[in-house]
Amino acid sequence: QKEVEQNSGPLSVPEGAIASLNCTYSDRGSQSFFWYRQYSGKSPELIMSIYSNGDKEDGRFTAQLNKASQYVSLLIRDSQPSDSATYLCAVTPFSGGYNKLIFGAGTRLAVHP
């Protein structure tokens, strides 16, 4: 079992729709959770961090965390073609220290006009 799992996609959504990206993790002691966006040929860009159960909203983005289910998700409202990228879920493991990020393989999102 991989430590952080994501559907590879591609997830295809029409412009203006809500894109829902999901991530599960295996380390029950994980404390910090992050979503990054990576455009082709570029480095990852931090979108959101979340540390507590529940929702956290930032503009068109909402991160949701459920530690009991070991599940974190990212919702993108009013999706735009410029949101087309690979979205990486990252988790800090319990024993690895807060600055060791374990990444999922990423979900490719395609927003079509």
Added chain:
Amino acid sequence: KAGVTQTPRYLIKTRGQQVTLSCSPISGHRSVSWYQQTPGQGLQFLFEYFSETQRNKGNFPGRFSGRQFSNSRSEMNVSTLELGDSALYLCASSLAEGGDPYEQYFGPGTRLTVT
């Protein structure tokens, strides 16, 4: 505020050689982490430095090493290069104290090709 910078951006080396990559963190950030990204393995953690000390290490052979200087700048070194070391090497910095200490911001990366 300037972002994370990495030099060089591209590098071509021959098997058996060694290479040194450099990273300058965001001003005020004291933690620097290094990652390797390949199509097959994705993003993998190499090591993390804080106050010139290695705090965390990933599952990479000893050929991969790093260090951090008093100004928080960091270097990583790969000795005896192998073809499989061809990858994008990413550096990320975080505050480590105060604010949101755990958010990591990535530099543009160094693309290493080993021939």
